[in-house]
Amino acid sequence: MNQLATDLVSLPHVLILGGGFGGLTVARRLAGANARVTLVDQHNHHLFQPLLYQVATASLAAPSIAAPLRHILRRQGNLTVLLETVTGLEPAARQVRCGSTTLDYDYLVIATGATHAYFGHDEWARFAPALKTLDDARLMRRRILLAFEQAEREPDPARRQAWLNFIVVGGGSTGVELAGTLIELARHTLAGEFRRCDPRQAVVRLVEAGPRLLASYDTSLSDKARRQLEQLGVEVHTGVAVSAIDADGVKLGERRLPARTVLWAAGVAASPVGRMLGLPLDRAGRVRVRDDLSVPGHAEVFVIGDLAHLDQPDGAPVPGVAPAAKQMGKHVGDVLRARLRGSGESPPFRYRDDGSLATIGRMAAVAQFGKLKLSGLPAWIAWLLVHIWFLIGFRNRLSVMLDWAWAYWTHQRQARIVGGTDAENHD
Amino acid sequence: MNQLATDLVSLPHVLILGGGFGGLTVARRLAGANARVTLVDQHNHHLFQPLLYQVATASLAAPSIAAPLRHILRRQGNLTVLLETVTGLEPAARQVRCGSTTLDYDYLVIATGATHAYFGHDEWARFAPALKTLDDARLMRRRILLAFEQAEREPDPARRQAWLNFIVVGGGSTGVELAGTLIELARHTLAGEFRRCDPRQAVVRLVEAGPRLLASYDTSLSDKARRQLEQLGVEVHTGVAVSAIDADGVKLGERRLPARTVLWAAGVAASPVGRMLGLPLDRAGRVRVRDDLSVPGHAEVFVIGDLAHLDQPDGAPVPGVAPAAKQMGKHVGDVLRARLRGSGESPPFRYRDDGSLATIGRMAAVAQFGKLKLSGLPAWIAWLLVHIWFLIGFRNRLSVMLDWAWAYWTHQRQARIVGGTDAENHD
Numbered sequence: 001m002n003q004l005a006t007d008l009v010s011l012p013h014v015l016i017l018g019g020g021f022g023g024l025t026v027a028r029r030l031a032g033a034n035a036r037v038t039l040v041d042q043h044n045h046h047l048f049q050p051l052l053y054q055v056a057t058a059s060l061a062a063p064s065i066a067a068p069l070r071h072i073l074r075r076q077g078n079l080t081v082l083l084e085t086v087t088g089l090e091p092a093a094r095q096v097r098c099g100s101t102t103l104d105y106d107y108l109v110i111a112t113g114a115t116h117a118y119f120g121h122d123e124w125a126r127f128a129p130a131l132k133t134l135d136d137a138r139l140m141r142r143r144i145l146l147a148f149e150q151a152e153r154e155p156d157p158a159r160r161q162a163w164l165n166f167i168v169v170g171g172g173s174t175g176v177e178l179a180g181t182l183i184e185l186a187r188h189t190l191a192g193e194f195r196r197c198d199p200r201q202a203v204v205r206l207v208e209a210g211p212r213l214l215a216s217y218d219t220s221l222s223d224k225a226r227r228q229l230e231q232l233g234v235e236v237h238t239g240v241a242v243s244a245i246d247a248d249g250v251k252l253g254e255r256r257l258p259a260r261t262v263l264w265a266a267g268v269a270a271s272p273v274g275r276m277l278g279l280p281l282d283r284a285g286r287v288r289v290r291d292d293l294s295v296p297g298h299a300e301v302f303v304i305g306d307l308a309h310l311d312q313p314d315g316a317p318v319p320g321v322a323p324a325a326k327q328m329g330k331h332v333g334d335v336l337r338a339r340l341r342g343s344g345e346s347p348p349f350r351y352r353d354d355g356s357l358a359t360i361g362r363m364a365a366v367a368q369f370g371k372l373k374l375s376g377l378p379a380w381i382a383w384l385l386v387h388i389w390f391l392i393g394f395r396n397r398l399s400v401m402l403d404w405a406w407a408y409w410t411h412q413r414q415a416r417i418v419g420g421t422d423a424e425n426h427d
Numbered sequence: 428m429n430q431l432a433t434d435l436v437s438l439p440h441v442l443i444l445g446g447g448f449g450g451l452t453v454a455r456r457l458a459g460a461n462a463r464v465t466l467v468d469q470h471n472h473h474l475f476q477p478l479l480y481q482v483a484t485a486s487l488a489a490p491s492i493a494a495p496l497r498h499i500l501r502r503q504g505n506l507t508v509l510l511e512t513v514t515g516l517e518p519a520a521r522q523v524r525c526g527s528t529t530l531d532y533d534y535l536v537i538a539t540g541a542t543h544a545y546f547g548h549d550e551w552a553r554f555a556p557a558l559k560t561l562d563d564a565r566l567m568r569r570r571i572l573l574a575f576e577q578a579e580r581e582p583d584p585a586r587r588q589a590w591l592n593f594i595v596v597g598g599g600s601t602g603v604e605l606a607g608t609l610i611e612l613a614r615h616t617l618a619g620e621f622r623r624c625d626p627r628q629a630v631v632r633l634v635e636a637g638p639r640l641l642a643s644y645d646t647s648l649s650d651k652a653r654r655q656l657e658q659l660g661v662e663v664h665t666g667v668a669v670s671a672i673d674a675d676g677v678k679l680g681e682r683r684l685p686a687r688t689v690l691w692a693a694g695v696a697a698s699p700v701g702r703m704l705g706l707p708l709d710r711a712g713r714v715r716v717r718d719d720l721s722v723p724g725h726a727e728v729f730v731i732g733d734l735a736h737l738d739q740p741d742g743a744p745v746p747g748v749a750p751a752a753k754q755m756g757k758h759v760g761d762v763l764r765a766r767l768r769g770s771g772e773s774p775p776f777r778y779r780d781d782g783s784l785a786t787i788g789r790m791a792a793v794a795q796f797g798k799l800k801l802s803g804l805p806a807w808i809a810w811l812l813v814h815i816w817f818l819i820g821f822r823n824r825l826s827v828m829l830d831w832a833w834a835y836w837t838h839q840r841q842a843r844i845v846g847g848t849d850a851e852n853h854d
Contacts, residue, residue, distance in 0.1 A: 044572065044573075044576060044843070044844070045843075045844045061488040061489070061490045061491070062488070062844055063488045063843070063844045064488070066844045068620075068843045068844070070620045070621065071620055071839075071843070074619055074620040077622075079622075080579070080621070080622035080623065081579075082579065082580060083573075083576040083579075083580070084580075101580070134844065145471065146471075146510070149471060149510040152507070152508075152509065152510075153509060153510070153511075153528070190497075192501055193495075193497040193498055193501040194497065194507070195504075195506075195507035196507065398829070399826075399829070402825070402826070402829065412498075416471070416472075416490070416495045416498070417471070417472045417489055417490045417493045417494075417495070417561065
């Protein structure tokens with residue numbers, strides 16, 4: 001081993017689990033710090049999750065919204081990336097287990113995020129795919145595009161319509177964005193390309209158990225979002241929960257809605273890594289952290305992002321959104337730098353709400369920045385700019401801008417390619 | 428059903444199996460013809476196969492080299508696309524079986540192409556993936572990128588080097604292009620991004636059983652290609668055949684070469700649909716056609732592209748290359764139009780060799796157009812222009828040009844994203 005490597009081995013070791021918004025921010029914040037840093041992720045890439053629904057609806061190719069972690073962090077000589085899946089934590093021994101590999105640490109940052117949840121009905125997962133990883137997005141895209149292919153081959157009109165019926169469960173921003181893009185895919189992108197079925201006959205329903213869509217936004221924006229969706233042709237159902245899902249559709253209360261394609265955007269659960277700590281969790285499985293984001297009893301272990309539960313002074317928990325994860329990552333990065341310098345300070349973390357944006361369709365969106373509320377075209381432009389800005393990597397920004405410009409002008413979507421043979425695609 | 432559909436049903440039905448270069452050309456040639464046309468393919472897209480190796484080496488995203496068949500042919504009102512897999516042919520009854528669906532035809536064009544072959548060693552397929560479809564390319568890409576990840580995690584130096592050893596089997600243009608891009612990926616794109624392994628230590632070997640690479644080119648160009656590859660750092664072995672492949676490497680004659688990643692670019696076999704005709708085949712399983720490309724005994728059945736075997740007047744068979752498939756498609760399209768007009772003419776097909784191009788690496792390629800031979804930078808520029816020109820769809824051309832320009836300037840590759848979790852990726 002060369003001298004550099006030997007020097008590194010004697011430095012404190014910061015181990016970061018998860019290369020999403022939170023983990024990546026901590027990693028970058030430790031550039032040049034007097035420590036050895038290891039970032040562990042089960043995928044080789046950082047994923048820009050806010051745009052995942054665009055891969056799912058064939059508007060963007062997967063590589064446009066992801067970047068290899070190793071490439072993003074290549075300039076940090078004190079940091080390496082390992083492709084591993086965490087299988088156990090031993091906080092007393094300061095060790096993390098990844099299968100047969102054991103990693104020791106001096107400081108641990110757990111940023112493994114959230115995953116899907118089906119409200120205790122895991123059997124629904126087969127019929128209603130959710131959206132958290134690139135593989136999820138590709139599977140969802142395949143199901144959506146193949147539904148139209150099945151409709152084209154189906155001679156019976158009732159069965160054909162069932163293939164053209166889509167149901168999106170969950171009225172948060174993911175569900176709203178999926179529904180809006182789906183209806184546009186059917187009514188514009190695919191219209192005219194089929195001969196036996198008519199994609200414009202597609203019915204897209206968005207169902208939300210709560211009283212309104214986009215519950216975290218102001219009521220007036222929830223209403224605007226609903227109206228914009230209905231204008232596009234989406235049927236919105238609020239105030240009624242899904243009671244069953246199977247291969248033929250969903251049951252909404254007592255009513256049956258036939259649909260061969262159901263997309264799940266309704267429930268989130270914390271990453272299973274949270275449980276491995278053996279500490280108190282909230283109802284969603286998130287780890288209750290102290291206000292400096294460390295965990296009770298282990299000042300050297302931090303939890304950030306969607307896996308962390310922290311109540312702010314006003315009583316509201318820090319939301320599970322990308323900006324919060326980034327702010328927490330910055331906070332922990334700074335705390336670690338202070339510790340490495342010998343300082344014991346642990347300032348409390350304060351979440352700053354910089355605003356929220358959700359897009360509904362072509363030139364339609366809602367945005368809320370504190371008291372400033374936007375909808376329609378200004379919100380849509382803000383949405384575009386913010387998402388382009390925060391994408392990692394100039395090359396990805398260029399690629400996404402090109403895809404969006406093209407789609408805007410032509411209604412075409414550039415990522416409609418479905419892998420797998422016909423045999424695999426006929427369920 | 429509307430009047431248009433009823434009219435269509437009474438017209439002659441042309442059934443085309445396969446949406447590659449051959450089948451797609453026939454389909455386009457029949458625009459506006461007095462017939463009902465159905466194009467059947469087991470995938471929803473037309474694939475620009477010459478650039479498949481670029482998806483496999485993470486240089487291009489899959490959607491850049493493929494376009495949905497339905498979208499390409501959307502303006503042809505008399506044509507529809509069906510996503511099906513052919514399971515049987517009944518030429519006497521003029522029927523094609525696709526699982527439980529039966530399709531009747533008046534004219535049949537079989538253009539299902541070629542697939543991989545392992546010279547009777549199908550067991551090698553597990554260890555040495557080949558390159559024919561987008562799924563093949565994604566799998567190959569995953570194996571290549573994960574080999575470097577495995578090298579990063581491997582503490583034993585000999586085992587680490589085995590992960591950095593790559594063997595490409597087959598010295599035709601696909602093998603040459605794979606080897607050249609692989610060495611560039613290792614020595615430039617990934618260099619500096621790993622901490623425990625050094626991608627520049629990767630060894631890429633290209634093995635060819637015959638006496639020289641690119642056997643279909645002039646000898647001087649074969650030599651140039653070999654020299655260019657060796658200059659890039661590829662080890663070229665000719666005149667010795669692979670006798671065994673397993674998880675640890677290959678056996679070349681008596682010699683063992685350790686490599687955890689072996690890529691197959693050596694053998695092609697005809698599509699299994701050829702056998703379903705029940706007619707004489709050549710040794711590679713291709714259908715022997717008459718010189719108007721129809722099959723003996725069935726003047727209404729045509730076979731084109733890689734599945735067809737036709738000896739030209741000079742004795743040489745029409746090669747299995749994209750331009751030949753397109754020329755055959757044009758020929759059959761014209762013959763069908765004549766038949767639909769009532770003419771019985773069946774002119775013979777004559778293949779015109781417009782030239783061949785193979786790229787080796789950055790600014791290195793060989794090209795042969797009749798007596799004109801190019802190598803180095805002029806050949807590379809010709810290669811770029813020709814491939815951009817023949818890509819289907821302006822949008823794809825734009826996207827590929829952008830990716831290539833970026834890669835040229837930065838050595839970076841934009842499609843390094845690997846799906847699947849770590850657990851799935853550790854074989």
